Amino acid sequence: LTAEYDRDDPNLTKRMQFMSVITISSGPYCRREEIAEKTARTLGYECIGQEVLEIASDRYGTARPKLAKAMEDASSIFSSAPNTRARLLAYYQAAFLSELTRDNIVYQGRSGHLFINGVSHVLKVRVLASLEDRIRLKMDLENLTDKKARSALLREAKARQKWSQAAFKVDESDPSLFDLVINISQIDPDRAVELIVDTVRDVKFQPMTYSVKCMQDAELAGRVRAALIESYPDIKVQARDGNIYVRVTGVTRKDREKKGLLIKEQIMTMEGVNYVEARVDMNILSMKAARG
Amino acid sequence: MSGQLSVLLLDDEPIVGKRLKPSLVKLGCEVEVFENPREALQRIKEKEFDIVVTDIHMDEIDGFQIMEQTHQKSNRTKVIVITGFAMMEVARKAMAKGAFDFIAKPFTPGDLRDMIAQAAKSLGMELQENQ
Numbered sequence: 001l002t003a004e005y006d007r008d009d010p011n012l013t014k015r016m017q018f019m020s021v022i023t024i025s026s027g028p029y030c031r032r033e034e035i036a037e038k039t040a041r042t043l044g045y046e047c048i049g050q051e052v053l054e055i056a057s058d059r060y061g062t063a064r065p066k067l068a069k070a071m072e073d074a075s076s077i078f079s080s081a082p083n084t085r086a087r088l089l090a091y092y093q094a095a096f097l098s099e100l101t102r103d104n105i106v107y108q109g110r111s112g113h114l115f116i117n118g119v120s121h122v123l124k125v126r127v128l129a130s131l132e133d134r135i136r137l138k139m140d141l142e143n144l145t146d147k148k149a150r151s152a153l154l155r156e157a158k159a160r161q162k163w164s165q166a167a168f169k170v171d172e173s174d175p176s177l178f179d180l181v182i183n184i185s186q187i188d189p190d191r192a193v194e195l196i197v198d199t200v201r202d203v204k205f206q207p208m209t210y211s212v213k214c215m216q217d218a219e220l221a222g223r224v225r226a227a228l229i230e231s232y233p234d235i236k237v238q239a240r241d242g243n244i245y246v247r248v249t250g251v252t253r254k255d256r257e258k259k260g261l262l263i264k265e266q267i268m269t270m271e272g273v274n275y276v277e278a279r280v281d282m283n284i285l286s287m288k289a290a291r292g
Numbered sequence: 293m294s295g296q297l298s299v300l301l302l303d304d305e306p307i308v309g310k311r312l313k314p315s316l317v318k319l320g321c322e323v324e325v326f327e328n329p330r331e332a333l334q335r336i337k338e339k340e341f342d343i344v345v346t347d348i349h350m351d352e353i354d355g356f357q358i359m360e361q362t363h364q365k366s367n368r369t370k371v372i373v374i375t376g377f378a379m380m381e382v383a384r385k386a387m388a389k390g391a392f393d394f395i396a397k398p399f400t401p402g403d404l405r406d407m408i409a410q411a412a413k414s415l416g417m418e419l420q421e422n423q
Contacts, residue, residue: 120383204384209395209407211383241400 036108
């Protein structure tokens, strides 16, 4: 689609400066990294994964191990305060979305598909393999017995289910969350790469004005939410064409007015923001608690 | 290739045609506006337009049928879909059925210009904007 255009040409219309994005997720030992890297090489895209943690950590001043734990470990989700969990996930999401808007990206990770929704030029792929194949691979790579590898994989699968339920209220392996699911116990990894490349070239996954705007809106909303979530843990943010709609709660009328003004002040200067509407709803539960 | 771009604009909400027509004329397009899909279809059968801009959700005939008929008349015509009910599934369906571009309403004159310019470019034509 874009081969005939110079994508750095400033006169080029917005849509043609973009290309499709691929997220590849899997459980452990499904050869996801290998498939993602080959896919990226074939398409001339960049393959990213763990780098997002680094970016989120640098940008939001949060220790990488803390972020990694929040992303990987279900127990951390349950043990950390809900506000901390939401904040860490918001930081990760903002970094992830900013990477996706860089374009020409194959993202590989366990749960990237949960952080972006409704963008038609994002192809979401799930790679899976039979438990027996995964056990064999884990045994080979980690020098484990069959029994140990099996129980570790089963334990991890349960933990991941718990994590995605706690963080997103979905099972991250639910096939309906994906555009393409490939079982590499039946389809060779090289063929899997061909299938992914063929699918992303389908016209359905090509950027259009609407999908480019959806991606830009998601990125901006993610960035605004990450900037405000520490002060407003219950924040909800929507973005459209640079217009930001924020909803938070406040206790008293004065508190609500103050919050509305502070939010506007804080985000009006952010890149890409043209207009801010802050709605501060009455928090009935907090009012009752304040009254005792 | 020079020449005036011929554009058919179909939306059953009169305000859309009223608002978009001046912008398209300013871009140097020759514009025919329709609110009734049947009348638009009749015109599409008669004339090969460079660009058809159509809504999706309309009574009796929807934008997908308009797109199909447009491409039956000429595969060269670029169809731009505009809708107030944009969703990923609808967007993908429109692209699969041959839409050139897809956008959610409301949109800015700049967005419209971008889409028309791109369609013109892919037709080997240029915008001849009126000052």
